[in-house]
Amino acid sequence: MSMLVTQEPYLRQTQVDPEPPPVLVSGPVAWIRAHLLSSPLNIAMTVVTLYLSYLIFTPLIKFALIDAVWTGQDREACLAGPGGEVGACWAYVRAKLSYFTYGSYPWDLRWRVDIFFALTAIGVVWMLWLDAPRRSLGAFYFFIIYPIVSFILLSGWNAIGLSTVDTSLWGGILVTIIVSIVGIVFSLPFGVLLALGRRSALPAIRLASIIFIEVIRGVPLITVLFMANTMLPLFLPGNMTPDRLLRPLVGVAIFAAAYMAEVVRGGLQAIPKGQYEGAMSLGLGYWTMMRLVVLPQALRIVIPGIVNVFIALFKDTTLVSIVGIFDLLRTVEATLTDPTWSTPTTRFSGYAFAAVFYFIFCFGMSRYSLAIERRFARGHKR
Amino acid sequence: MSSADVSGSRRGSLINDPKIRGLVYQFVLVALLIFLIYGAASNAVENLRAARIASGFGFLEQAAGFDINQKLIPFSSSGSTYGEAFMVGLLNTLLVSAIAVVLATFLGFAVGVARLSQNWIVAKLAAVYVECIRNVPLLLQLFIWYNAVLKPLPGPRQSLDLGAGTYLNSRGLFFPQPLFGERFGWVWVGLAVAIAGAYLFHRWARREQLATGRQYPVIRVGLALIIGLPLVIFFLLGQPLTFNYPELRGFNFAGGIQVFPEFVALLIGLTTYTAAFIAEIVRAGILSVSRGQTEAAYALGLHASPTLRLVVVPQAMRVIIPPLTNQYLNLVKNSSLAVAIGYPDLVQVFMGTVLNQTGQAVEVIAITMAVYLTISIITSLIMNIYNSRMAIVER
Numbered sequence: 133m134s135m136l137v138t139q140e141p142y143l144r145q146t147q148v149d150p151e152p153p154p155v156l157v158s159g160p161v162a163w164i165r166a167h168l169l170s171s172p173l174n175i176a177m178t179v180v181t182l183y184l185s186y187l188i189f190t191p192l193i194k195f196a197l198i199d200a201v202w203t204g205q206d207r208e209a210c211l212a213g214p215g216g217e218v219g220a221c222w223a224y225v226r227a228k229l230s231y232f233t234y235g236s237y238p239w240d241l242r243w244r245v246d247i248f249f250a251l252t253a254i255g256v257v258w259m260l261w262l263d264a265p266r267r268s269l270g271a272f273y274f275f276i277i278y279p280i281v282s283f284i285l286l287s288g289w290n291a292i293g294l295s296t297v298d299t300s301l302w303g304g305i306l307v308t309i310i311v312s313i314v315g316i317v318f319s320l321p322f323g324v325l326l327a328l329g330r331r332s333a334l335p336a337i338r339l340a341s342i343i344f345i346e347v348i349r350g351v352p353l354i355t356v357l358f359m360a361n362t363m364l365p366l367f368l369p370g371n372m373t374p375d376r377l378l379r380p381l382v383g384v385a386i387f388a389a390a391y392m393a394e395v396v397r398g399g400l401q402a403i404p405k406g407q408y409e410g411a412m413s414l415g416l417g418y419w420t421m422m423r424l425v426v427l428p429q430a431l432r433i434v435i436p437g438i439v440n441v442f443i444a445l446f447k448d449t450t451l452v453s454i455v456g457i458f459d460l461l462r463t464v465e466a467t468l469t470d471p472t473w474s475t476p477t478t479r480f481s482g483y484a485f486a487a488v489f490y491f492i493f494c495f496g497m498s499r500y501s502l503a504i505e506r507r508f509a510r511g512h513k514r
Numbered sequence: 515m516s517s518a519d520v521s522g523s524r525r526g527s528l529i530n531d532p533k534i535r536g537l538v539y540q541f542v543l544v545a546l547l548i549f550l551i552y553g554a555a556s557n558a559v560e561n562l563r564a565a566r567i568a569s570g571f572g573f574l575e576q577a578a579g580f581d582i583n584q585k586l587i588p589f590s591s592s593g594s595t596y597g598e599a600f601m602v603g604l605l606n607t608l609l610v611s612a613i614a615v616v617l618a619t620f621l622g623f624a625v626g627v628a629r630l631s632q633n634w635i636v637a638k639l640a641a642v643y644v645e646c647i648r649n650v651p652l653l654l655q656l657f658i659w660y661n662a663v664l665k666p667l668p669g670p671r672q673s674l675d676l677g678a679g680t681y682l683n684s685r686g687l688f689f690p691q692p693l694f695g696e697r698f699g700w701v702w703v704g705l706a707v708a709i710a711g712a713y714l715f716h717r718w719a720r721r722e723q724l725a726t727g728r729q730y731p732v733i734r735v736g737l738a739l740i741i742g743l744p745l746v747i748f749f750l751l752g753q754p755l756t757f758n759y760p761e762l763r764g765f766n767f768a769g770g771i772q773v774f775p776e777f778v779a780l781l782i783g784l785t786t787y788t789a790a791f792i793a794e795i796v797r798a799g800i801l802s803v804s805r806g807q808t809e810a811a812y813a814l815g816l817h818a819s820p821t822l823r824l825v826v827v828p829q830a831m832r833v834i835i836p837p838l839t840n841q842y843l844n845l846v847k848n849s850s851l852a853v854a855i856g857y858p859d860l861v862q863v864f865m866g867t868v869l870n871q872t873g874q875a876v877e878v879i880a881i882t883m884a885v886y887l888t889i890s891i892i893t894s895l896i897m898n899i900y901n902s903r904m905a906i907v908e909r
Contacts, residue, residue, distance in 0.1 A: 178636075352861070355865065358869075363875055447649075453854075498648075
């Protein structure tokens, strides 16, 4: 097939003008254009939010840093700030810091509390660091050795030369940590048992577990604490009155166990049926199967959930102050009546200190939980 | 079950029969529970008798003898019973919870969407809000709102004037009380008619669209009806509505509606706290709808708004609703923290004052817990029904 070409093909004779340079797609200017100024609405939102941030953050920074008083012996220091206006009275926080930490624990015995904090740190790190050596030993330490040693250390035992310290003297961060650690140490084993009970084939056990879990999860913690506070002494024989600190601890442990049970149940349900069947076909009994096959996998999946329960528990420890226990919040409240430090900003400073304390712990734990989640998700990513 | 029978019969030993074992376990558990409950109950009876505390629910009929500042039903220190105090507390709990649920939902959805905004500053500010609120205990936030923000406000004479007859001072928030005239009832009738009309129009428009493909401005017509009709009636009747403005008389305000600072603090605290959690739920819900859904909707020619309304939101709601229910329940339960700042809710009135006056701990705590349990169960039931209607219908 041939075709006669009658027309010359078009050929451009002159050079084309260069294209305009492309709109920036990288670099700070392009970034600002894309993220802050992409449309009129977006520009308006940027302006409004910037103004809002200005309204919120400038007074905050001025109060907490610029006008703040860092050193001083009493309220005089915080009444006249360097900038004329009075900011946060950090001198008060510094003066009360040891009270916030130890409560009324005797001065010369506070080394015991320091050791307790160190033991806690060891236990928590051992449990949370997934690649730590000898983690089974760590669990043994955290759930058995550490609670017993801590109890003897803090309350004292005259037989080995440690003078006893009444729990009414304990206070501040010490009590906050005790309440949350007791919550976690007791709630985890009980939560596992309750979760197993709820999935049990035996109707009486299942029913008892369901009723316990749902009743406790259906009521506020404060009612459980009130119950522990007023009804525990009633339920025990007349001559036994449980310790003032022990009662809310029981309440917190019961409460946390119900929530933990639901988290653990989620993990149990996520284990494929094949794992159960495989274990059974190997001839393992119920407890052996749970201990060696199911629970190690289930508990590993729910670590983020457990940490979230712990965060909630840590925040909820503040409620023990309502039933008269001197936790951190209560000690802060108690110092506010001290005339030595009564200034208009003392209350703000005390609350700010407590807020920062809780924020650091809770935020840290939530970051940890996220990191674990991501680490577990790595295997599932395509 | 059959394998259990086989193994049981082969070994011939009762100890190794899982069925027998199961029965034994259950029997032991039940026996243990009965023993514990019996022991606790008999101790309680003994202790109560020793302390000369009455038992039974007769105390609900007794005169209470204390006053409550915020009450939705008549209550006075002379003549009202503990039972009525219980009702006052319960209604206060429900009031603050209901308002906080609505406000927290709006704020939470706004913040959740803001966290996903293209605008970097908006997203970051929302993130800062969520992290700061979520990681600080609610009780501390309530203390901050009540003790550090609302209590130090100036007294009634130096009230902050918020405009429109609304004042804020250390005794609370004062705003005008609407006084409905005799004929105002017709405005409500108009509103009811307008809502019914809007609903009928919506149904007609939908049928019409299915039949012919023509779309009608349902939202605009509906809004015009619901807002317009009552307004027209209102002006036709000669504006039968006046306001009772709060006025400074002596050392306090008179007239208007007074909202106590305890209520304001609790409402702000519960709303902002729960909103932070709702925001995270909303964010997770929207992120759970895969990008392919949006892209497919665009490929079908849908605009951004119908894509969001018809494709993304319905799928996101499925993920959002179950945890959202949990947050609502948490909010109701958290409202019990009112006791710490003195808002007269169920726990403060009943578990606090009534318990202290009567000493009938078992009954009072049982009633209080039963109330919260009932609220929990009813909410879960309603939400379960809603959830099953929203769930994906699979073949």
